[in-house]
Amino acid sequence: MTEGIAKKFMFVNRSAPYGTVYALESLEVVLISAAFDQDVSLVFVDDGVWQLKKGQQTKGIETKNFSPTYRALEGYDVEKLYVERESLEARGLDEGDLLVDVTVLSSGELGRLMDEQDVVLSF
Amino acid sequence: MLHIVNKSPLERPSLDACLRIAGPGTVLLIEDAVYAAARGSAAAPRLAEAMQRLKVCVLLPDAEARAIADRLIDGVTTVDYAGFVDLVAGHPNCQSWL
Numbered sequence: 001m002t003e004g005i006a007k008k009f010m011f012v013n014r015s016a017p018y019g020t021v022y023a024l025e026s027l028e029v030v031l032i033s034a035a036f037d038q039d040v041s042l043v044f045v046d047d048g049v050w051q052l053k054k055g056q057q058t059k060g061i062e063t064k065n066f067s068p069t070y071r072a073l074e075g076y077d078v079e080k081l082y083v084e085r086e087s088l089e090a091r092g093l094d095e096g097d098l099l100v101d102v103t104v105l106s107s108g109e110l111g112r113l114m115d116e117q118d119v120v121l122s123f
Numbered sequence: 124m125l126h127i128v129n130k131s132p133l134e135r136p137s138l139d140a141c142l143r144i145a146g147p148g149t150v151l152l153i154e155d156a157v158y159a160a161a162r163g164s165a166a167a168p169r170l171a172e173a174m175q176r177l178k179v180c181v182l183l184p185d186a187e188a189r190a191i192a193d194r195l196i197d198g199v200t201t202v203d204y205a206g207f208v209d210l211v212a213g214h215p216n217c218q219s220w221l
Binding site: 015017018019047050053054055056057058059060061063065083091092093106108 | 130131133161190191197
């Protein structure tokens with residue numbers, strides 16, 4: 001691949017996984033960005049933190065369980081996963097409930113990280 | 124009366140509107156509304172309080188998909204799809220809080 005410009009992309013995920021299609025669509029775009037060797041960060045805020053909840057079993061709703069994909073992101077060099085602490089706490093969750101290693105940040109820390117990005121995409 | 128809620132309690136005010144307005148009867152939580160019954164959720168105390176006058180049911184396949192079936196608050200009843208049909212058939216009318 002010829003050398004291109006790598007930009008800092010942040011994907012802001014604020015939707016729960018199955019009630020709408022946003023979570024799945026976000027994953028698709030994340031994988032595309034990673035294929036173009038961009039500097040990708042994923043952020044999980046509000047109901048978006050539910051995307052990472054361990055133990056999803058979707059047989060009963062006849063929908064694809066895409067949660068294992070978050071564990072495969074490492075293989076695409078997508079390793080920057082951030083979760084807002086306040087969002088976890090409002091849902092009775094902690095880091096141990098999540099199916100992948102993340103960095104937990106405060107709202108303020110997350111805001112500063114957002115300021116550093118070239119492109120921010122919202123799902 | 125049967126009240127059906129399908130939106131996450133921390134994203135939309137649907138559940139709050141339902142609990143504010145609903146008289147005695149049954150509330151059925153489906154789709155993203157099942158998160159309201161997750162132990163430790165900010166919405167759980169409001170739901171627990173409503174259980175003094177309303178029966179609260181949760182659609183189990185939706186709770187399982189969202190990985191909260193093992194952490195539902197005490198007092199809620201889980202139902203499957205056949206149970207959903209029974210609830211609709213067993214109440215004279217229903218309101219979906221979209």
